Amino acid sequence: xxxxxxxxxLRRTYERRxxxxxxxxxxxxxxxxxxxxxxxxxxxxxxxxTLVRILSxxxxxxxxxxxxxGHDVVAETTAVRSLVGLVLGGDRxxxxxxxxxxxxxxxxxxxxxxxxxxxxxxxTLLERVGLAERADEPVERFSRGMRQRxxxxxxxxxxxxxLFLDEPTSGLDPVAAVAFRRLVLELRDEGRTFLxxxxxxxxxxxxxxxxxxxDRGRRLLTDDTAxxxxxxxxxxxxxxAHDDPALTHALNHALTDALAALPxxxxxxxxxxxxRAHTADREGSRRVLAWLVERDVLTARHAQPTLEExxxxxxxxxxxxx
Amino acid sequence: MIHAIRIVRQSVILGFAExxxxxxxxxxxxxxxxxxxxQVAYYxxxxxxxxxxxxxxxxxxxxxxxxxxxxSTIVVISLSGERAMGTLPLLAVAPxxxxxxxxxxxxxxxxxxxxxxxxxxxxxxxxxxxxxxxPRAAYAIPVIVLVLLSSYGYGCALAGVALRLRGVEWLVxxxxxxxxxxxxxxxxPMSFWPAPLRAVLEFLPLxxxxxxxxxxxxxxxxxxxxxxxxxEALVGAGWYAVAxxxxxxxxxxxxxxxxxxxxx
Numbered sequence: 001x002x003x004x005x006x007x008x009x010l011r012r013t014y015e016r017r018x019x020x021x022x023x024x025x026x027x028x029x030x031x032x033x034x035x036x037x038x039x040x041x042x043x044x045x046x047x048x049x050t051l052v053r054i055l056s057x058x059x060x061x062x063x064x065x066x067x068x069x070g071h072d073v074v075a076e077t078t079a080v081r082s083l084v085g086l087v088l089g090g091d092r093x094x095x096x097x098x099x100x101x102x103x104x105x106x107x108x109x110x111x112x113x114x115x116x117x118x119x120x121x122x123x124t125l126l127e128r129v130g131l132a133e134r135a136d137e138p139v140e141r142f143s144r145g146m147r148q149r150x151x152x153x154x155x156x157x158x159x160x161x162x163l164f165l166d167e168p169t170s171g172l173d174p175v176a177a178v179a180f181r182r183l184v185l186e187l188r189d190e191g192r193t194f195l196x197x198x199x200x201x202x203x204x205x206x207x208x209x210x211x212x213x214x215d216r217g218r219r220l221l222t223d224d225t226a227x228x229x230x231x232x233x234x235x236x237x238x239x240x241a242h243d244d245p246a247l248t249h250a251l252n253h254a255l256t257d258a259l260a261a262l263p264x265x266x267x268x269x270x271x272x273x274x275x276r277a278h279t280a281d282r283e284g285s286r287r288v289l290a291w292l293v294e295r296d297v298l299t300a301r302h303a304q305p306t307l308e309e310x311x312x313x314x315x316x317x318x319x320x321x322x
Numbered sequence: 323m324i325h326a327i328r329i330v331r332q333s334v335i336l337g338f339a340e341x342x343x344x345x346x347x348x349x350x351x352x353x354x355x356x357x358x359x360x361q362v363a364y365y366x367x368x369x370x371x372x373x374x375x376x377x378x379x380x381x382x383x384x385x386x387x388x389x390x391x392x393x394s395t396i397v398v399i400s401l402s403g404e405r406a407m408g409t410l411p412l413l414a415v416a417p418x419x420x421x422x423x424x425x426x427x428x429x430x431x432x433x434x435x436x437x438x439x440x441x442x443x444x445x446x447x448x449x450x451x452x453x454x455x456x457p458r459a460a461y462a463i464p465v466i467v468l469v470l471l472s473s474y475g476y477g478c479a480l481a482g483v484a485l486r487l488r489g490v491e492w493l494v495x496x497x498x499x500x501x502x503x504x505x506x507x508x509x510x511p512m513s514f515w516p517a518p519l520r521a522v523l524e525f526l527p528l529x530x531x532x533x534x535x536x537x538x539x540x541x542x543x544x545x546x547x548x549x550x551x552x553x554e555a556l557v558g559a560g561w562y563a564v565a566x567x568x569x570x571x572x573x574x575x576x577x578x579x580x581x582x583x584x585x586x
Contacts, residue, residue, distance in 0.1 A: 012580075014579075014580055015579075050580075053411075053580075056415060057415050057577070058411045058414065058415055058577065058582055059577055059580055059582070060577045060578050077415075078417065081415050081416070081417045082417050086412065086415070088408065088412075090408075092407060092408025092409075093407070093408040093409055093412055094407070094409075095336055095339070095340075095407065095409065096407075097336070097339040097340045097342060097343055098335075098336055098339050102332075102335065102336075102339070105332060106332040106333075106335075106336060107412075107416070109325065109328040109329045109331075109332045109418065110329060110413065110416035110417070110418045110420075110423070111416060111417055111418065112325050112417055112418045115328065138339075158417075
């Protein structure tokens with residue numbers, strides 16, 4: 001079966017006024033399977049938005065190819081546009097003076113939907129995203145979360161098979177973000193494919209089947225979200241803390257020093273709210289867990305590096321630089 | 323075609339909704355309309371002060387009809403708002419195409435332009451003691467509608483410029499309208515300007531429509547009036563064509579250069 005999105009040696013550069021060239025995407029190759037939620041992670045300026053813009057035909061690539069459901073985004077823009085939905089994050093992209101329903105009717109006309117279909121779909125989508133009761137209020141009165149749900153409804157109006165979400169939950173409160181993610185998972189279960197550009201690790205972990213890390217326009221890695229911890233050298237970890245969180249900080253050094261001295265332990269590090277012992281293998285982790293329980297440290301668990309840790313170690317020392 | 327009509331209709335609804343952000347009917351009537359009527363009255367009173375009845379009527383007619391042009395060109399502001407709202411790239415990649423949207427986005431300004439112009443046309447002459455020859459003055463009303471339409475095309479074409487250069491929409495609007503107001507035969511006859519300049523001015527909206535209106539009021543031959551009406555329609559069509567090409571190019575260049583922003 002053809003991939004939902006297929007990107008090959010994609011490059012995009014921008015010319016600046018002083019004649020210098022900025023490389024936004026550099027030889028990027030990526031494949032997204034149908035019915036997959038694929039996370040695109042990277043710091044600001046990494047090229048996430050550029051890729052989304054190219055795939056949604058807002059921007060032309062400098063070189064390379066990109067196909068959506070087999071259609072070239074440059075040569076077959078009309079076909080691509082009817083197959084994809086673009087969901088923006090933030091306050092922009094909606095008409096504030098219009099109601100939610102009127103916004104959908106407007107965009108429905110631009111997607112060549114007949115009046116009856118767009119009205120029916122608008123009602124269904126507004127119900128689905130939880131805006132039915134506020135459907136006739138001007139969008140300018142909406143909260144950030146409500147706007148975001150309306151963005152998604154707009155993106156779904158023409159029933160696209162592939163959706164590009166660009167920072168869809170930026171600025172949302174945790175409850176709204178969780179509701180938004182639940183909705184995305186429901187839509188995936190209906191057979192849609194998602195490319196989610198974000199730098200929210202929790203979001204990527206919660207939603208994505210696979211993730212791609214990019215930086216300075218280059219792909220650093222692509223892997224299953226569940227297994228991404230393996231990428232840090234297949235290291236095993238045991239996380240532990242004192243039963244009383246307030247005393248975690250006070251876990252005595254004798255204990256950690258003793259732990260570090262065990263042959264199974266590679267090193268012991270202090271995290272924000274816990275300690276972490278890195279072990280050579282799974283058997284080592286098992287022994288460390290037993291060792292900790294014998295010493296009354298009962299809050300301990302076998303762990304793997306999280307996506308956030310992989311991200312931080314991969315993107316690394318980038319800091320605030322873009 | 324039916325899709326284009328539906329898009330224009332939705333755009334008109336959007337335009338009127340946005341107009342509500344700027345005006346209530348009270349603030350429009352007692353603020354904006356009064357300001358426009360005062361503008362016309364100012365020039366008429368200047369003519370009266372000079373003691374020349376022909377000049378007085380000349381500026382009354384010119385400035386009343388020019389209101390139609392002024393308001394229609396405000397479409398520049400409405401269209402420029404698409405970039406500020408982040409909707410421009412979404413319009414650009416919509417399967418139906420973005421161009422029909424522009425035909426409807428400023429219709430509210432054509433409506434207010436028609437009302438302003440009609441109020442000036444009917445109320446000011448008796449108030450200022452410069453009566454127009456009725457019922458001939460009524461025959462000029464369709465020509466004023468034509469001026470509204472041709473000026474709207476002019477405004478759409480200029481919006482193509484305003485959308486390329488951020489933050490210049492008010493400059494573009496005032497500059498564009500200022501040129502028409504100054505050189506378009508509103509207060510100063512076209513014959514006053516040097517021939518090379520006159521040749522360029524032929525391409526402005528309002529110019530031929532205004533000459534048709536003056537011809538109707540003066541009882542000019544029908545052929546002359548219809549000729550000027552035809553030229554105004556031609557000029558308007560030309561501006562629509564420029565607008566079409568300009569907007570289309572805005573998107574094609576924007577896709578190439580990355581200037582169709584939707585992000586911050």
